[in-house]
Amino acid sequence: MDALIRYYDDNDPSATPSLDGTEASSPTDPAPDQSSLSSSTDDTASIPTTSIPATSNPDVSVPIHSSSSGPHSDCGGGSTRTSQRGTPPRLWSSAAAVQPLSGGIANLKPDSVLIRRPADGTTQPLDWADVLMTAELTSRTNTLELTSQVEYKALAMFDAQPNRAFSYSLSFHAGQYRLYMYDRAGGVYSRSYDLHESPLPLLRILCATAFAPASWLGMDDTFDCRLHPVITVDATQYFIIAKCFSSSVIRGRATNVWFVAKSIPAGSDPNNIFVVKDSWVNVERQLSEEQILEALKDVECVPKVKEAWTVQRDGQDDSTSLRRPAAFMSHFQRPCDHRTRRRLVLTPAGRPITHAASPLEVVTCLLDLVIAHKRIWLLGILHRDISINNAMMYEEVLPDGTVRVRGLLVDFDYATKVDGSNCTVGPGDRTGTLPFMAVELLRAVNNKPVKHTVAHDLESFVYLLCWIVTFFAGPESRLRKDSTKLAIEGWYTGNDLLAIANNKEGCMASASHLEGITSYYRVLSACVGMLSELLRSQLYAQRLAHGPALNYFVGSK
Numbered sequence: 351m352d353a354l355i356r357y358y359d360d361n362d363p364s365a366t367p368s369l370d371g372t373e374a375s376s377p378t379d380p381a382p383d384q385s386s387l388s389s390s391t392d393d394t395a396s397i398p399t400t401s402i403p404a405t406s407n408p409d410v411s412v413p414i415h416s417s418s419s420g421p422h423s424d425c426g427g428g429s430t431r432t433s434q435r436g437t438p439p440r441l442w443s444s445a446a447a448v449q450p451l452s453g454g455i456a457n458l459k460p461d462s463v464l465i466r467r468p469a470d471g472t473t474q475p476l477d478w479a480d481v482l483m484t485a486e487l488t489s490r491t492n493t494l495e496l497t498s499q500v501e502y503k504a505l506a507m508f509d510a511q512p513n514r515a516f517s518y519s520l521s522f523h524a525g526q527y528r529l530y531m532y533d534r535a536g537g538v539y540s541r542s543y544d545l546h547e548s549p550l551p552l553l554r555i556l557c558a559t560a561f562a563p564a565s566w567l568g569m570d571d572t573f574d575c576r577l578h579p580v581i582t583v584d585a586t587q588y589f590i591i592a593k594c595f596s597s598s599v600i601r602g603r604a605t606n607v608w609f610v611a612k613s614i615p616a617g618s619d620p621n622n623i624f625v626v627k628d629s630w631v632n633v634e635r636q637l638s639e640e641q642i643l644e645a646l647k648d649v650e651c652v653p654k655v656k657e658a659w660t661v662q663r664d665g666q667d668d669s670t671s672l673r674r675p676a677a678f679m680s681h682f683q684r685p686c687d688h689r690t691r692r693r694l695v696l697t698p699a700g701r702p703i704t705h706a707a708s709p710l711e712v713v714t715c716l717l718d719l720v721i722a723h724k725r726i727w728l729l730g731i732l733h734r735d736i737s738i739n740n741a742m743m744y745e746e747v748l749p750d751g752t753v754r755v756r757g758l759l760v761d762f763d764y765a766t767k768v769d770g771s772n773c774t775v776g777p778g779d780r781t782g783t784l785p786f787m788a789v790e791l792l793r794a795v796n797n798k799p800v801k802h803t804v805a806h807d808l809e810s811f812v813y814l815l816c817w818i819v820t821f822f823a824g825p826e827s828r829l830r831k832d833s834t835k836l837a838i839e840g841w842y843t844g845n846d847l848l849a850i851a852n853n854k855e856g857c858m859a860s861a862s863h864l865e866g867i868t869s870y871y872r873v874l875s876a877c878v879g880m881l882s883e884l885l886r887s888q889l890y891a892q893r894l895a896h897g898p899a900l901n902y903f904v905g906s907k
Contacts, residue, residue: 513573700742718757736810
């Protein structure tokens with residue numbers, strides 16, 4: 351497919367439009383602006399914050415979409431079969447243009463979709479998990495809006511298909527067509543070609559998509575969605591029990607976390623149940639999460655790496671550079687992400703801290719997290735992303751057979767060395783999850799650079815406790831059901847980071863957030879109020895350039 355289109359550059363006369371070359375350059379039309387889906391690089395912060403409490407519940411089994419599952423499904427590699435008379439195994443359907451597909455992020459209606467040919471002869475696509483490729487049609491000549499529509503449909507495919515590594519899409523506008531490719535480094539597209547003057551390349555594309563192996567269309571052979579979903583890590587296959595977490599982005603780490611078992615039924619044996627973290631890591635990062643966890647292997651309440659593996663595609667590391675060769679990237683004025691797909695098998699398998707049986711258990715687990723965070727800091731590592739999704743709990747079996755609940759601090763993707771050069775946050779940077787980011791760091795995004803310190807992480811712990819006591823109303827992650835206007839809604843509403851910072855500081859100054867504490871967590875009101883008062887002192891000290899009020903005392907317990 352990549353060899354079909356030669357990307358066009360107005361400023362490069364040598365890049366003459368051709369469909370059988372391989373030279374590549376920036377697209378003719380201006381690229382989507384920075385707010386587009388394909389330019390979102392912060393996975394954690396890109397999650398709709400209104401769904402954070404709900405999406406952090408691993409016991410609510412999130413189904414792996416596999417409505418096409420069967421002996422010949424394209425999910426997870428599928429079959430490249432052809433009938434005895436040469437009938438292609440796939441077909442294009444426009445049925446979804448009338449009725450939105452299920453299983454998507456919104457009621458999206460793609461104009462046409464490529465699906466596996468149903469065994470019963472019907473042409474109605476069932477679910478976004480069935481879609482292998484999309485096509486959009488318009489009579490308008492402006493392609494910017496069309497590109498945005500294509501991006502949303504591509505995001506729907508990525509969301510519904512955890513076994514997808516990249517995707518292709520087509521667009522038709524004012525008698526012309528264009529080919530798009532999206533992966534975890536963003537999106538690229540060809541120049542526009544005239545349907546009447548260049549019909550042969552379109553015919554090649556249609557033939558390739560109809561007969562090519564599903565892996566050529568972006569599916570991952572190491573993730574099998576058929577029957578009972580199975581994910582492969584090196585030579586080991588793990589049965590997926592449920593989804594723990596997923597990020598809804600195209601460009602970025604695109605992290606998916608799964609509860610898995612080596613054998614089923616899973617049972618409750620901790621030696622059989624693990625967590626698999628699947629993400630696209632930036633190869634330019636100084637320290638990988640695997641390296642950090644290895645350095646922290648003796649620290650309690652931190653996950654341990656059981657196995658690590660780089661996903662393979664055709665005998666090579668599965669990387670965005672496979673679809674962006676050096677000759678291609680040399681035509682772009684701005685650098686592009688170079689991401690490789692990694693899988694970590696982690697133990698123990700934790701649950702969200704909001705699953706705790708009582709407010710006391712929540713506080714106990716939070717103390718475990720703070721103690722673990724301090725020990726990590728003393729070893730020269732700073733976590734930098736304290737948030738609701740990274741605060742977990744697990745059951746520890748003691749030598750005498752008794753069980754106690756412990757906190758578990760996860761996700762070291764943003765972690766770095768305390769004295770590292772990449773500790774500084776400046777204009778355009780963003781580390782952490784929006785509702786839990788420290789006020790000073792929020793202001794630094796549009797202001798002068800600020801070094802991310804341990805005090806900022808401790809500030810995030812206070813926001814984490816405020817979030818729990820406000821949005822949760824009982825054990826097992828039970829959410830509040832009333833529609834009361836909450837003061838902390840301003841911590842995640844809108845894109846004005848300075849306004850969010852001011853709202854947080856205002857809450858700490860007025861204690862207005864204390865009014866939103868649910869009756870279940872009312873017993874912690876004094877604790878939350880005391881920490882808020884301490885944080886208010888820190889924010890005031892920052893304004894006066896004094897030392898932080900929140901900090902660790904070396905030698906203390």
